[in-house]
Amino acid sequence: MFVDQVKIYVKGGDGGNGMVAFRREKYVPNGGPAGGDGGNGANVVFEVEEGLRTLMDFRYQRHFKAPRGEHGMSKNMHGKNAKDMIVKVPPGTVVTDDETGEVIADLVEHGQQAIIARGGRGGRGNSRFATPANPAPEISENGEPGIERNITLELKLLADVGLVGFPSVGKSTLLSVVTAAKPKIAAYHFTTLVPNLGMVETEDGRSFVMADLPGLIEGAHEGTGLGHQFLRHIERTRVIVHVLDMSGMEGRDPYEDYVTINNELKEYNLRLTERPEIIVANKMDMPEAEKNLEEFKKQIDKDAVIFPVSALTQSGLRDLLFAIADKVAETPEFPLDHEEEDLSVNRVMYRHEKQAAEFVISRGPDGAFELTGSKIEKLFKMTDFTREASIRRFARQLRSMGVDEALRERGAENGDVVRLLDYEFEFVE
């Protein structure tokens, strides 16, 4: 199977920070707490867009950071939640977490969505920390950080466009020049893996997959030597591009060639002849080509769409590609014979975010105790270190998680340095 693959980075938006504020009303000297909560950060959401055929767009943008929630405000006004960031992906995109190797989503049908990186919730304002014992708390939380992850997108490529034609008419040459879109960013795992399949990108940014279907003429309909995968390519093909050699070299007649190949297609599978067809009159740079093309036009159906080109000098290709892209866009998919079977495995999977250790203690090169772990780091990021009360709350949280206990067991003593992200504090027994 030919696979288009790209690695990207996604990050959900951080929650907005909660606010510390108090009511200020006339004649009320000590108004109660009035700091609003922060809004939730946006999720990064992938959505299937059936018009997309490849992962080509991800070559240009590989970082997706969703916006953060609005901060809480005074007078108990909550910050607004940020709107989800919607990223369009082609049908058939499988998303894997690089760290765990786990499949996060398998996106198939148009409009289907999956949350790929959750936004953080908004931090609570001080109103929410009021208790009878502490009616005017100076505590608020910062927003929860959004989930960030490095992921791989994979798309199994099936050809939208199939090139047919006699040997030596220039199919491979044509394919190689139109798929010349060499990756502009080296890290993009561009997969023109096999010489007879490639992605084509038109100047106006549309893309489709084009395959040379060489085996067709050599008794393909008898099923000799063609793998199942290859047959799928043919059947999926939405547009047939019929390449003809207009040079008339080797005594061949373009019209005869055309009829022969069409008969082959019919014999292989009648459904193939239902596909829209574009005729490419190739090798127009050759001396006899113009004359042969005129002859050919007299013989063929008047409605036939013919594009005179030269794969060699690369003339006429731009218009040809636009025409193919239009046809691909306007032609519905042809269901595969074994579609049902394939669909049964194609469902979206939502997995729980992994439950990592709450905290881990290690020793730095200078002997300091270092705390790491997703839960403890999240608590840290949600603490407003400009306020004593918030810092004390953080210390209480660490104690209740058992961090103090664990540090003591690891031999921490009064005055030892404990480090957490970019923050250092002294251990106090």
Ligand SMILES: Nc1nc2c(ncn2[C@@H]2O[C@H](COP(=O)(O)OP(=O)(O)OP(=O)(O)O)[C@@H](O)[C@H]2O)c(=O)[nH]1
């Ligand atoms: N003059 C001229 N020669 C061309 C053109 N396109 C292809 N050729 C030549 O025609 C020959 C056959 O081209 P290929 O691209 O290998 O043809 P093919 O249809 O892929 O042939 P198979 O691989 O046998 O199926 C090569 O020598 C090409 O250089 C063209 O536009 N003009």
